[in-house]
Amino acid sequence: MATVATPRAGTRPATAATLAELEQLNRRLATKPAARLQVEGLSIGYSTLRGRFHAVEDISFEVPAGTNLGLVGESGCGKSTVVKALMGLQPAGTYIAGQALLDGQNILGLNDDALRDIRWKRISLITQSAMNSLDPVYTIGDQICEAIRAHERVSKAVAWARAEEMFALVGLPAGRLYEFPHQFSGGMRQRAVIAMALALNAGMLLADEPTTALDPIMQSQIMTRIRGIHAHMRRSMILVTHDIAVVAETCENTVVMYAGKMAESGPTADVLKHPLHPYTMGLQNAFPRLPVPGAPRQPLISIPGVVPNLLLPPPGCRFASRCPFATDLCRTAAPPVVRHGAQSAACHFTHCAAEFREVAARPETWRNMAHNMRGAA
Numbered sequence: 001m002a003t004v005a006t007p008r009a010g011t012r013p014a015t016a017a018t019l020a021e022l023e024q025l026n027r028r029l030a031t032k033p034a035a036r037l038q039v040e041g042l043s044i045g046y047s048t049l050r051g052r053f054h055a056v057e058d059i060s061f062e063v064p065a066g067t068n069l070g071l072v073g074e075s076g077c078g079k080s081t082v083v084k085a086l087m088g089l090q091p092a093g094t095y096i097a098g099q100a101l102l103d104g105q106n107i108l109g110l111n112d113d114a115l116r117d118i119r120w121k122r123i124s125l126i127t128q129s130a131m132n133s134l135d136p137v138y139t140i141g142d143q144i145c146e147a148i149r150a151h152e153r154v155s156k157a158v159a160w161a162r163a164e165e166m167f168a169l170v171g172l173p174a175g176r177l178y179e180f181p182h183q184f185s186g187g188m189r190q191r192a193v194i195a196m197a198l199a200l201n202a203g204m205l206l207a208d209e210p211t212t213a214l215d216p217i218m219q220s221q222i223m224t225r226i227r228g229i230h231a232h233m234r235r236s237m238i239l240v241t242h243d244i245a246v247v248a249e250t251c252e253n254t255v256v257m258y259a260g261k262m263a264e265s266g267p268t269a270d271v272l273k274h275p276l277h278p279y280t281m282g283l284q285n286a287f288p289r290l291p292v293p294g295a296p297r298q299p300l301i302s303i304p305g306v307v308p309n310l311l312l313p314p315p316g317c318r319f320a321s322r323c324p325f326a327t328d329l330c331r332t333a334a335p336p337v338v339r340h341g342a343q344s345a346a347c348h349f350t351h352c353a354a355e356f357r358e359v360a361a362r363p364e365t366w367r368n369m370a371h372n373m374r375g376a377a
Contacts, residue, residue, distance in 0.1 A: 035203030
């Protein structure tokens with residue numbers, strides 16, 4: 001049977017002095033502004049025995065202070081790679097070009113000391129797998145206190161009291177701070193990681209598919225919790241996900257990635273209602289929609305084919321082999337990023353987007369594409 005850790009030194013009920021120090025700490029943290037992030041020309045490559053793997057190529061976007069950005073795309077498109085680069089968590093030997101300006105400071109390529117200074121304090125991370133991000137031999141409370149005391153000159157008692165407040169914010173009993181990660185369920189571990197990420201009120205929060213390993217009910221609860229916290233604290237956030245529905249409910253702006261490159265970006269409502277890139281149109285078809293009374297139920301339409309080999313990326317548009325509208329131009333020349341109002345898309349034919357949207361909504365468009373691909377094979 002699992003045992004509960006005994007309280008350690010400095011974790012007794014808060015005294016009046018501790019509460020006064022906690023109030024001072026909370027006031028300091030509350031004055032932190034939300035952060036602004038500008039990513040410009042970000043490219044990331046991994047060295048392999050077969051050459052460089054082009055995981056991310058020439059990605060640019062901006063997260064205005066106090067807003068949410070959704071980073072959307074299928075598995076392997078480079079979403080998590082972008083987030084890890086922003087946190088300085090890429091493996092040794094990784095090639096990185098471009099810049100990421102956090103309130104004007106380029107945070108790419110910082111040394112370990114500089115990274116320690118900004119992590120948790122200015123930019124924090126909610127990981128995909130909470131179990132892998134928590135140390136199994138320390139209690140949850142000790143781990144949160146360590147993150148707080150690494151940046152704030154406070155006693156263990158004050159840090160613990162702050163951790164209790166964070167647990168209350170994410171809906172966990174303060175007494176569970178004395179327990180170890182293995183004593184928590186998956187959803188509780190995820191909420192504990194959220195509490196740790198919020199402990200220093202960092203101006204930028206990175207949420208890397210925070211509900212991936214959870215059941216649908218817990219996914220809904222965690223996302224509801226994240227949305228509520230954002231509405232209360234107004235931090236800036238990048239939400240990495242493959243779920244368009246989550247982005248529609250949570251994010252003001254969206255970046256759609258495909259095979260390491262940006263396919264489309266813009267205000268979420270515009271991107272979802274009037275997509276400019278055929279890949280975004282295909283993603284929409286693959287997600288269920290609420291039925292409209294009196295109208296036939298729309299079928300789910302998958303995108304045929306597979307992503308290209310990023311060891312040897314194609315010369316043209318990376319979506320060309322799966323796009324029902326591709327021409328020889330698409331297969332030979334990389335498309336420029338074209339701006340239409342507040343939206344941008346990397347497509348040669350953004351001026352045909354309205355026509356493409358109508359055709360892309362028909363299941364036979366993609367079925368014919370799949371048939372042609374099988375014939376070519």
